[in-house]
Amino acid sequence: xxSLSGLPRRIIKETxxxxxxxxxxxxxxxxxxxxxxxxxxxxxPDSSPYEGGTFKLELFLPDDYPMAPPKVRFLTKIFHPNxxxxxxxxxxxxxxxxxxxxxxxxxxxSIQALLSAPNPDDPLNNEAADLWKKDERxxxxxxxxxxxxxxxx
Amino acid sequence: MISNVQPHGTxxxxxxxxxxxxxxxxSIVSCKICGETFxxxxxxxxxxxxxxxxxxxxxxxxxxxxPECRIPSSAGELCKVRLVEDFVELWDxxxxxxxxxxxxxxxxxxxxxxxxxxxxPSEVVQSFYVNSSNSNTDEEGRDVPGKKSRDNKIxxxxxxxxxxxxxxxxxxxxxxxxxxxxxxxIHISIRLIQHHVDICLTKQxxxxxxxxxxxxxxxxxxxxxxxxHTEAPLExxxxxRPTTLWYKNLSDRKLKDILQYYGLSTRGDRNMxxxxxKEFVFRYNAELDSKFPRPVSSVIKDIEEWEKQxxxxxxxxxxLNPHLETTLSYNxxxxxxxKSDFESLVQQAKKTMFKTNSNHRLSNLCLESxxxxxxxxxTQQEEGDN
Numbered sequence: 388x389x390s391l392s393g394l395p396r397r398i399i400k401e402t403x404x405x406x407x408x409x410x411x412x413x414x415x416x417x418x419x420x421x422x423x424x425x426x427x428x429x430x431x432p433d434s435s436p437y438e439g440g441t442f443k444l445e446l447f448l449p450d451d452y453p454m455a456p457p458k459v460r461f462l463t464k465i466f467h468p469n470x471x472x473x474x475x476x477x478x479x480x481x482x483x484x485x486x487x488x489x490x491x492x493x494x495x496x497s498i499q500a501l502l503s504a505p506n507p508d509d510p511l512n513n514e515a516a517d518l519w520k521k522d523e524r525x526x527x528x529x530x531x532x533x534x535x536x537x538x539x540x
Numbered sequence: 541m542i543s544n545v546q547p548h549g550t551x552x553x554x555x556x557x558x559x560x561x562x563x564x565x566x567s568i569v570s571c572k573i574c575g576e577t578f579x580x581x582x583x584x585x586x587x588x589x590x591x592x593x594x595x596x597x598x599x600x601x602x603x604x605x606x607p608e609c610r611i612p613s614s615a616g617e618l619c620k621v622r623l624v625e626d627f628v629e630l631w632d633x634x635x636x637x638x639x640x641x642x643x644x645x646x647x648x649x650x651x652x653x654x655x656x657x658x659x660x661p662s663e664v665v666q667s668f669y670v671n672s673s674n675s676n677t678d679e680e681g682r683d684v685p686g687k688k689s690r691d692n693k694i695x696x697x698x699x700x701x702x703x704x705x706x707x708x709x710x711x712x713x714x715x716x717x718x719x720x721x722x723x724x725x726i727h728i729s730i731r732l733i734q735h736h737v738d739i740c741l742t743k744q745x746x747x748x749x750x751x752x753x754x755x756x757x758x759x760x761x762x763x764x765x766x767x768x769h770t771e772a773p774l775e776x777x778x779x780x781r782p783t784t785l786w787y788k789n790l791s792d793r794k795l796k797d798i799l800q801y802y803g804l805s806t807r808g809d810r811n812m813x814x815x816x817x818k819e820f821v822f823r824y825n826a827e828l829d830s831k832f833p834r835p836v837s838s839v840i841k842d843i844e845e846w847e848k849q850x851x852x853x854x855x856x857x858x859x860l861n862p863h864l865e866t867t868l869s870y871n872x873x874x875x876x877x878x879k880s881d882f883e884s885l886v887q888q889a890k891k892t893m894f895k896t897n898s899n900h901r902l903s904n905l906c907l908e909s910x911x912x913x914x915x916x917x918x919t920q921q922e923e924g925d926n
Contacts, residue, residue, distance in 0.1 A: 393849050393852060393853055395574065395575075396574070396575055396576050397573075397574050397575030397576070400575045401575070450850070450853060450854070453573055453574075454598060454599060454602075472877055473873060473874060473877065486605070486607040486608070486610065487572070487573040487595070487599055487607045488572040488573065488607040488608045
């Protein structure tokens with residue numbers, strides 16, 4: 388049933404590479420019914436507030452990919468200044484800074500980096516951003532609490 | 541170098557490293573946008589990054605930076621790089637040959653006899669090279685290994701030379717390449733095609749003026765010389781290179797006229813017409829950028845195929861969308877959160893309005909717009925605050 392026919396060679400190549408040579412701490416597996424839809428799991432990076440968390444994401448390659456960026460969203464609830472309650476991600480390369488020379492791999496790496504370095508100055512989740520600025524220790528505690536509740540295996 | 545290599549595995553290692561090098565080379569000769577080997581490679585003047593003509597033209601339609609380094613750039617700054625084009629061709633040949641050798645030997649344990657001490661590795665390589673042009677023998681070789689090895693053993697130097705010669709003639713002498721005449725479609729030796737096309741063109745210009753069947757230019761069809769960097773002016777089918785237009789100012793009628801002029805279909809809604817025109821402009825220009833441009837009719841055919849593919853994609857996407865349910869619940873979730881956010885905003889607004897006006901006795905009109913329960917809550921809160 389997989390719709391491999393008509394799939395651009397670039398997507399096939401990227402998928403192969405992702406499966407053969409995965410990025411440490413990231414797994415991306417295409418859905419068997421739709422090769423443009425990926426189930427992604429990102430491990431919280433070590434020595435970050437999200438260490439030990441397992442985050443599920445969905446990634447979708449639109450028709451005009453790579454001219455348009457992939458659509459990515461967290462499915463697991465997360466307390467992060469740049470990720471809102473719906474899991475939408477505030478990341479420049481997913482919007483106006485997209486370039487077709489970027490890949491699924493680089494996008495996921497950037498998301499992983501965003502977990503390591505939350506940026507409360509460019510917030511999408513105001514509650515988290517405010518707390519991050521006011522009391523970083525408590526913000527990190529809340530993030531860990533979210534992991535305990537939602538992102539533990 | 542190869543003759544110094546000791547047999548048994550070592551040759552295998554040499555080949556493997558060669559194979560890896562070729563595989564790694566793919567990323568150098570591949571476009572960062574489409575992931576395929578460059579087609580009509582174009583270089584950006586400022587940063588020297590190279591992309592397929594079609595890929596980069598599509599990108600520049602709505603962007604004005606280099607995809608790799610983000611330096612401001614535009615379609616006007618593209619220039620051809622024939623050297624890259626030639627290099628891609630070379631790599632293609634190299635990788636195909638390596639693939640043949642790989643299929644023939646590396647994955648075939650029955651052929652391990654070729655690594656035995658009785659063979660000079662250079663000879664072995666030589667025999668692969670000759671055999672690679674004959675796929676039937678490969679198949680036989682796999683089924684009947686004995687026969688294969690005998691074949692190799694009785695390869696006298698003379699016979700080998702003959703084989704080599706034949707092979708070289710096929711592989712290297714460009715005069716034996718066959719090309720298709722873009723006008724009448726007959727296959728003809730590339731050495732004679734220039735002459736043939738001239739005749740064809742003369743015939744055609746006498747008969748009818750059909751845009752879609754004329755070639756872009758005739759001067760480059762004899763492209764056997766790889767250092768054809770001297771740019772002859774393109775004899776284009778149309779007066780000038782088509783460009784994307786300021787579509788907002790174009791009526792549907794005018795747009796259809798333009799499409800018709802290029803020999804394109806005029807069916808579909810406005811968006812489709814615009815998309816078709818843009819795609820034609822990109823593809824036509826990319827065709828002009830390539831070493832051997834094809835006729836307009838092929839470009840039009842490609843666009844029809846492309847549209848079919850796009851339609852099919854959109855249908856299959858709807859049918860196969862696995863996260864439709866997710867999307868549905870996602871939408872509900874958005875609605876829910878947006879609703880609660882909106883409500884809290886309204887409440888906040890009411891609260892501030894009430895506070896600022898309460899001292900001056902809020903006008904009845906205003907009070908009526910706020911429902912009574914809210915007022916009760918707010919009044920109580922205010923009392924508490926006071």
